[in-house]
Amino acid sequence: MPIAINPEHVDLADSVRSLVSRVAPSEVLHEALETPLQNPPPYWKAAADQGLPGLHLAETVGGQGFGILELAIVLAEFGYGAVPGPFVPSAIASALISAHDPEAEQLAGLASGEVIAAYAIDSGLTATRQGDSLVIRGEVRAVPAAAQASVLVLPVAIESGEEWVVFDADQLEVEPVQSLDPLRPVAHVRANAVEIADDRVLGNLTRPMARALITTLLAAESVGVARWATDTAAAYAKIREQFGRPIGQFQAIKHKCAQMAAETERATAAVWDAARAIDEVRENSSADQAFEFAAAVAATLAPAAVQHCAQDCIQVHGGIGFTWEHDTNVYYRRALVLAASFGRVADYAQLVVDTATTTGMRSLNIDLDPETEKLRAEIRAEVAGLKAIPREERTVAIAEGGWVQPHLPKPWGRASNPIEQIIIAQEFASGKVKRPAMGIAAWIIPSIVAYGTDEQQQRFLPPTFRGEMIWCQLFSEPGAGSDLASLTTKATKVDGGWRITGQKIWTTGAHFSQWGALLARTDPSAPKHGGITYFLLDMKSEGVQVQPLRELTGNAMFNTVFIDDVFVPDEMVLGEVNRGWEVSRNTLTNERVSIGSSEPPGMASLDGFVDFLRDGQFDQIEQNEAGRLIAEGHAAKILNMRSTLLTLAGGDPMPAAAISKLLSMKTGQGYAEFAVSSFGTDAAVGDPGQLTGKWDDMLLYSRATTIYGGTTEVQLNIIAERLLGLPRDP
Known part of the structure; x- marks a missing residue:
């Protein structure tokens, strides 16, 4: 499933996908493997005519005035098409400049497509002050699209910390080097006592925001590549026959494709939320600063997803997937270069765990249209009225009012549409009014x-x-x-x-x-x-x-x-x-919308796991593993939210919901496994009154979570057959 959810975003994705399929078909990609790319590439004018280089830039500089989420949707489609050339690096560079000043002079040329830019995430550049200028020396290695760009946005170490600086290409020595992905050229860049005026320093661009922008947009392209690999593997598994039947009927292939879909979907959800978090801060500087956590989650999950899925796509194709002529060659090279472009991936897992245990994780809320505020006010008043009723009478009033399962038709529910269901859940939670828990009955009531x-x-x-x-x-x-x-x-x-x-x-x-x-x-x-x-x-x-x-x-x-x-x-x-x-x-088939966690009682929870980490001492390897688990757990919650929003948008929530169940149960097991393994010999102490015994119990219980409600293997079959369309085993 792509990043896009609402109809406007789906239309944007469809439009870009149509462009990409026209300008970068397979034969163009393979030709680009053998011959140097034109600069700009042949598709550049078509992309500029569609306004894509300036999609995220202010209208005052010739852009379209959209946000990072819309740009992420575009870059994911460019990733799906493995589009060659400097478009993605240039878009990232322009986003960095715009974050400093939405009306910076360099942006007009970038918005029109007349100027190509490049960026780097890490560098060996240092600056010293000389009068009103900075004198910059050093080298930046493997800068994507550096040889194609006329403007480069590079990080420089100065006295006050790290700043991003805008260079003209003719100020630098650019040495093209052989790229692992010929469709994404790289070059080493050197600055030999380059003088830069202060107005070329992006002083309003903080290091956290710069890295969040770069990694979120790289992650967007990555999930596009991962989605191509998943779709292509599934398509091949439907038609390739061995032993007289399609290989997609073999459970090993079926499960591999389903795992690819799950990993891609999880990373896609993380990218979607990271882009939203950045846009929230860009629109309102006083907004929750948890964009750094959200971006670190995406940067933890997306590089692994793109590399694993590209590798598994080759595996599903077998020998043909290992040939130069097959598209898997193109996409695996792009996957490897993308994974490398993040820098040290372990740093992002470390940032996830550090942020979660200090300032906290990003809150996930569903923002509804302001037009719903009248309905919210009405529901809030009714909830307040319920709260004023004596406790012994309140339960009856809640039941008779149809509040327990409001999606049901009257008189048993309130015939609530998805938006009203969300508002009811939010208002009961904020009003601290508890509704009767239905347990197993929640599955039986709709049938009655x-x-x-x-x-x-x-x-x-x-x-x-x-x-x-x-x-x-x-x-x-x-x-x-x-x-x-x-x-x-x-x-x-x-x-x-x-x-x-x-x-x-x-x-x-x-x-x-x-x-x-x-x-x-x-x-x-x-x-x-x-x-x-x-x-x-x-x-x-x-x-x-x-x-x-x-x-x-x-x-x-x-x-x-x-x-x-x-x-x-x-x-x-x-x-x-x-x-x-x-x-x-x-x-x-009931149109019931859930906005809660998928963590069942008795199972280790994400919040509980973070509390455990906060109170303990762990080495570097353990912290990186913990950061990965937190990223996976947070992404599972995002999948639940996307499932809800898909329902609101009239889409099919099944992909996100099915994958969320599969992944959240596995991650919940991971929390308990991590905790128990950290106790050493004390893990043998099973006293439930002790911390070790508490986690021992959760570890024991966790084995049930990947069995009940459909085993992991059955869930993988469902994902493969219903989501990817692989054939059933006869």
Whole structure:
């Protein structure tokens, strides 16, 4: 999925993608591998005519007045096309100058495309003061597009710290050198006692902002390359046959492609948020300064994503992917040069952990259109009214008002659209008014609303919304976990109802639930997903035996439920007989918007992990690993936010939601693994009253998180088949 979410950004991405496909087809890329690039390249005028060089620059200098987010969208599309030449370096350089002064004199030529610029992220340049000028000496190595640029923006060490300075190319000695990626030329640059006036020093450009701009925009191009690699690998896996079938049916290939998609999506989310964070500060200097953290997260994840995905793309293609003629050659070279362009990647993971444990992580909030403020005021007033009600009456009022699951139709919900759902969640949180927790019932209620009779709805929904009726879900069986349609619990029709016999397992909370949602096979001769009926089971029924299933942690959250010739009356069938699979899938189609964390109770959380780091002492290697885990955890939260915003924009939130579940569970395991490994021999002390025991428990519990709700392997299959379109295994 690209960076763009809202319709305007999608249109921008589509427009740039169309341009890139015209001006940089595969044959142009391969020709550029063999022959020196023209300067400017043939596509330069077309890009300038479309206003792309000045997209992010002020209208007063001939630009379009958009922000860094829009520029990131453009650069990601240039990355997807592996566009040759200096466009990306020039765009980054102009962004640096604009951050100092949006009306700087150099920007007019950059906005029109008449001037090409280059930049460096690190250098060996130093300056000494001589009268009203700085005298600069030293060397900057491997500067992208330096030989093609007439203006270079380079960092210089001066007495007050590091400053970025604007040089004219003829002031410098530029030595072109062979680039690992011939489509992105590099050169060494030397300054031999170059005198620079103070007005060429970008004094308003701070070091944190400069590095945030450079790394965020590099990360944008990187995720474009990673997305190309993922799409291309998946496309090849659909058509390449081995052993008489497409290789995309082989689970090893399927999972590799799905992992590529997940890593790309996570990095894309981080880039999107980093660009937004920079724009927030550029628009309002008093805004949250967490842009540095957001950019460090993107710079931690994007270089790894682009390199891994380009490598795996070659692996999926096999021998053909190792040939000079294949496009994988072009993109792998670009990936390697991009990864190198960030400098020391470990520095970004270190910045992530340092920032998280001191000034804190970036807050993630969904900003809604100002036109929604009238609705917000109304909801805020109603929430305040609820808060004024005595506690013992408040729960009833919340339930009867449809506040528990507001996306449901009236009278059970408020028929709230996605925007209203977000406002309700925000106002209940800010007003500190707690809504009844539904637990497993949250998955069952929508099915009762959609398929239940009036009698079923009146009997079950009000007490459930009040938190008085606890539910469990009797779906999984010893032989039917991920493959639920293989269930064998049998229901036989008798006078007035059904006799049901079978066994359910992994049933959360069955030992304290009053009712259960039960799937049983009512027609053994029907196709696999047919002949299943959805029942509402009284857990006190004769023949129901609940046996707590003590898990690895020593606790018993799960249960085995034995159902021995249990009678269930006809009025407890939900929906139509033999149509239970349809009923069970209903919850997935409900337009419910979640803005919360995906971290389940009992699992190590991102905030808890940061608190642990804040209180401990760790070596450099451990801190870098911790920074990577924090970056991954923060990006998982961004994925949740993007899923919500996609819903608001009328898009499909499934890619972000499915990948978020996969990645957040794995990262949660990583928090606990890191903590326990840092204890050394003390990790053997399992006393839950001690810090070691607390983390031991979370580590033990974490093994369940990549199993329940669909194992990691099943999630990878879902991503590969539903998101990437790889063929199912017959």
